[in-house]
Each structure stands twice: as structure tokens, then as C-alpha cells.
Amino acid sequence: MQNTLQVAFGKVKITPEEYTPLQGYDVTTNIANPAQDILDDLYAKILILDDGVERSVIVSVDCCLANEVPFLAVKPFTDNVGYNFISSTFPEGTKASWGEAADVAADKVTVHASHTHTAPAYIGQKYTSRIAAEIKEMSSRLRPAVVKVASGESVVSVNRRPNLRHNDELAIDRSLLVVLFETEQGESLGALVNCAVHPTLVSNTSARISAEFVGLAMSELEERFGDGFVSMFIQGFSGDVGPINQFWAETTDTYPKVKEMSRHFCENILNLLPNVRVIEGVPIRSVHRQVSLPTKERYYQPSIEANMHALMIGDVLLFATSLESFSGYAEQIRRNSPARFTLVSGVSNGYAGYLPTVEAIRDGLGGYEIETTPYSEEACEIFGSEASRLINELYQS
Numbered sequence: 001m002q003n004t005l006q007v008a009f010g011k012v013k014i015t016p017e018e019y020t021p022l023q024g025y026d027v028t029t030n031i032a033n034p035a036q037d038i039l040d041d042l043y044a045k046i047l048i049l050d051d052g053v054e055r056s057v058i059v060s061v062d063c064c065l066a067n068e069v070p071f072l073a074v075k076p077f078t079d080n081v082g083y084n085f086i087s088s089t090f091p092e093g094t095k096a097s098w099g100e101a102a103d104v105a106a107d108k109v110t111v112h113a114s115h116t117h118t119a120p121a122y123i124g125q126k127y128t129s130r131i132a133a134e135i136k137e138m139s140s141r142l143r144p145a146v147v148k149v150a151s152g153e154s155v156v157s158v159n160r161r162p163n164l165r166h167n168d169e170l171a172i173d174r175s176l177l178v179v180l181f182e183t184e185q186g187e188s189l190g191a192l193v194n195c196a197v198h199p200t201l202v203s204n205t206s207a208r209i210s211a212e213f214v215g216l217a218m219s220e221l222e223e224r225f226g227d228g229f230v231s232m233f234i235q236g237f238s239g240d241v242g243p244i245n246q247f248w249a250e251t252t253d254t255y256p257k258v259k260e261m262s263r264h265f266c267e268n269i270l271n272l273l274p275n276v277r278v279i280e281g282v283p284i285r286s287v288h289r290q291v292s293l294p295t296k297e298r299y300y301q302p303s304i305e306a307n308m309h310a311l312m313i314g315d316v317l318l319f320a321t322s323l324e325s326f327s328g329y330a331e332q333i334r335r336n337s338p339a340r341f342t343l344v345s346g347v348s349n350g351y352a353g354y355l356p357t358v359e360a361i362r363d364g365l366g367g368y369e370i371e372t373t374p375y376s377e378e379a380c381e382i383f384g385s386e387a388s389r390l391i392n393e394l395y396q397s
Helices: 094-102 125-141 212-225 255-270 328-335 358-362 368-372 378-396
Strands: 006-013 020-023 043-050 055-061 071-074 083-086 109-113 146-153 157-159 175-182 188-195 230-235 241-243 277-279 284-294 303-313 316-321 341-345
Touching (some): 006 125, 006 188, 006 230, 043 188, 055 094, 055 125, 055 230, 071 368, 094 109, 094 125, 175 341, 188 212, 212 230, 212 255, 284 378, 303 378, 316 378, 328 341, 358 368, 358 378
Parallel strands (some): 055 109, 316 341
Antiparallel strands (some): 006 043, 043 055, 071 083, 146 175, 157 241
16 A cells, blocks of 8 residues: 555636636626737646545635536525525536546546635636646646645735725734645645635726635746746635735726735745644545525525535645635634644635624624525534534544
């Protein structure tokens, strides 16, 4: 039995080649023309992990959401019951096809959206099949790897409640973790970068295509490392987390601000690397489940099935959920995690709406996230307990 981790990284350009509605704001008015509205390219980044017993696949995509079925969000700030239709991002069966390409079951694939609000609302088979082809080819490129981790704080994140803008008065989780993969000879192969922040800086107009500052920062890291290095952004629990200094007061194009923030974020990441430490990279193990969360009376159905996925990479745990969770849950999950390092990821493996904390529901500030969540207060405790139960199942298996 193999006792070392083997990995392969891949990267596929998915910049749209046709007119496309963009997800994140109003899809009926935010429609991009690729002939004039591409600010920078979009990518899917892929990591295959194999310990000789299990294989898992991580896919990080420059898109807003990662759902294969539509979702109805509560229409906010209205006395009348109403819903906003959120279309599927990928064709149904996409994750299963990516698993088939890697010769694993669909539940061994975890799909993470960067949550940029300037990417196609729908990424069709034309593009998902390119990702599948890359995954299939990557299996022949697996090579032994050493895993290293650096941790610190994000300097680009701030609480955005209650008005979707910078607010220093409310706390958030600012954890920033970098998981670096190298060959046994010290050659850098790729990285996972995990923190929580809404990539929502592009405006005036927002009807343009961009990987936003998180995607641009990953591209800059790749340029710094060179030689095929792939950097994957794993969006954290960002339900109440926005970028610093976003007040929506700009009257001119904000793309220069996006590029400035990307450089700021890239330096933030690089400043952690001198403190990187070697950790164990095996075993590879994962578990998943759907959790039924009760909804508030205003919602059209009594509960929603949310996805949870827990992936062990040796000393690292990656916990992912389809919920747009508030950052307050991150510390709770880390506190209950046996792993040396725990990454948390929202808006992954589907989409199931905002999940505020009990404290946010009760603090009286309200705001967009509280208005649009479909969940009752009881869902908060269920989510926390079910997350702990799933993690315990992973470590007891």
C-alpha cells in the first residue's frame, strides 16, 4: 500500500465565448458581451489527491455558485411573499461526470465556487466537458507530494452587515490558510488558499466578466511561482463578510480597485509563506451527507436539504457546505475539529441560501442576508450539530 500522497494539478480556461447572463446581481440586466466585456479570464482549477487507497478531487471554479439544480431565495425587503429564482450553474450530473473522469464516485468530488459576481450564471457542457477532459488526463500526471501549511489573517476581509458595506463594529472570522503542495525535491506544484470574503468590487458597470480580486490574486501567485504552479481559491464562510473599504460610493469604474485589491491579497498570502510548516499529507478520506434544515414560515416549503462534505488530507480537514454560512460558524467548526488545520468552505457542492448565526438573527440589525435567508432560527443549531457529527464520523471511520 502506498504510504505517500500523490497529487496532480490542472487548470482550464472557461471564459465565456458567447453572450451570457451573469450571476450575483440581476441576471436579466447583467448580460455580458464577450467581444467587449471581458476584464480578465475565468478558470477552473483542479487538484487530484491519491494515497493509494482513496482518491479525491477538488475543483475550484471562477463562478458565483456551484449548484446543479435551481434554488428559490426569499425576495428581501417586501411585505409580500416572493422569491428570487437562482438558476443552476452547471448541468445536472456535472459533478458525477467529473468523478467518472477521475475514476471515483461523485461524492469524492468537491466543487467550490470562488463566489465572484461577474461570471456566467450558467456554465454549460461546452465548458464542463473541457474540465472533465483535463481531469481524465491529470490521472497520468500524479506524483508524490509533500504538504505544507501556513496560517494567518486575511487583510482584505471585513464584516459587511447590515448594509452590504464595510463595518468595523462587527466581528468576523479572518482566518487565512494556505496549503502548499511540493514535490519531494522541493518543486512547488500548487496551493489551496482559504479565507472568507465576498468578491464584489466590480461595478460601474457590473455587467462584465472577471474572476475578481480573488481570482486575480491566484493568477499573480501562479506568475510568482511559475513552472505550471496552480493556485486554487477556496471561498470560506462569507455570508456576512465583504471586502475592506467597499462603501458603494464610487461613481467611476472600480476595476482599478479590483486590481489593487488583488495585489494586496497576493502579498497577504506571500507574507505567510516564510512560516510554512511540513505536515502529514495522508490518509485521504471523505464523508458527505445531506442535512434537512427547517425554514421560516415565509418560505414555500418546510425544510431545505443542504449539502455537507468533509475531506481529510492528513493533518488538514476541508469542511464544505452548500450554504452561504455566516463566518461565526467557522470558529465553531474549528473548535470541534480534531485536525491540526481546518479549512471551511461555503457555496460549494450546490447552493442552499444564506444561513445566519443565531446572534445575527437576534441582534436587531437586519439587513439583506437576514431578509433573504429561508431558514428559521432552529436551523442554526441543527447545522452546527450536524457539522460536528459529520466530522466525528470522518475521524472515526
